[in-house]
Amino acid sequence: MRVGTTSGDHRTGAPAGPSFDPYVTLPELVPLRTAARAGDWPAVRSYLVALDSVEQLSFAVGLLAEEDGTEAMFEKAAAEHPGDPLPRTLLADRYVRIGWAVRSGARAQHVSRDQFDRFHEWLRRAERILIEVCAEQPAYAPAWAVRLTTARGLELGQAEARRRYDRLSAHHPHHYPAQTQLLQQLCPKWGGSWEDAHGFAREATVAAPDGAHTGALVALAHIEHWLELEGPEATAYVRDVAVRDDLRSAAEVSVLHPDYRPGWHWIGAHGAFAMAFSLGGHFADAARHFAVLGDRASESPWHYMRDPKAAFANYKSASANV
Structure with a gap:
């Protein structure tokens, strides 16, 4: 699909942009x-x-x-x-x-x-x-x-x-970095299928200890799926209650779990949930992740947006106003 701040896009002016520089955020x-x-x-x-x-x-x-x-x-x-x-x-x-x-x-x-x-x-x-x-x-x-x-x-x-x-x-x-690489391989654009991609994300999340980064794979898989769709179909996909609930469950056992161990992947993991929820217009859910992120962002997955800084800032602003 054409990538921008669509599918649940809220434009609320031009708030200050986040930092995507890992040496600033970490x-x-x-x-x-x-x-x-x-x-x-x-x-x-x-x-x-x-x-x-x-x-x-x-x-x-x-x-x-x-x-x-x-x-x-x-x-x-x-x-x-x-x-x-x-x-x-x-x-x-x-x-x-x-x-x-x-x-x-x-x-x-x-x-x-x-x-x-x-x-x-x-x-x-x-x-x-x-x-x-x-x-x-x-x-x-x-x-x-x-x-x-x-x-x-x-x-x-x-x-x-x-x-x-x-x-x-x-x-x-x-090993979360390896899991994100395999997830890419399992997507249709690299010869896989959505059944494989979503299946791996969910199975890995269930198998991981509570508080692991792994749950963010569920958000990344939904973002990848949204990218392959067009127009109203893409919007309907990320707005679906089943997708929202899937994201909620994954977030609760990973980045929102009391035992979460941030490491250096926490910005990307919270960012994946913030973006996935925002794409579907689920801004109350996204707000929990933006509250943790502040003005810190990682290149992935925001690089999928036409203007990553504007997308992050606008979605963060929208989540603060629900």
């Missing part, structure tokens, strides 16, 4: 960026190995992979420390980001053959590195999480993506 990450931009590998590694969860490590790996030019530092560190999975995983993820920038975020029919060729070459370079890392360190979650992205980009299919996820989840059963 200032504890600033030393990591400083070290990366200085090419200070020892400082980068010290920061990363001190993290207390594999979810945080995967989050930080993904963030560093977005930094232009860091591949030179990662290549040097990987060559100097061939037994360390960290620099190799960072390098592979950086190659994936370079490749995806070449491909662009357009649908396949709008990507040229040359773009696809160069995109796949970067992903194959990443995959060769990751195969070695996963063979040596089969429980190393960050590498398996990146391999879910390469599986999707190289079009290796649903069964292979599931296999990779199963390998990771055998050691880390509720």
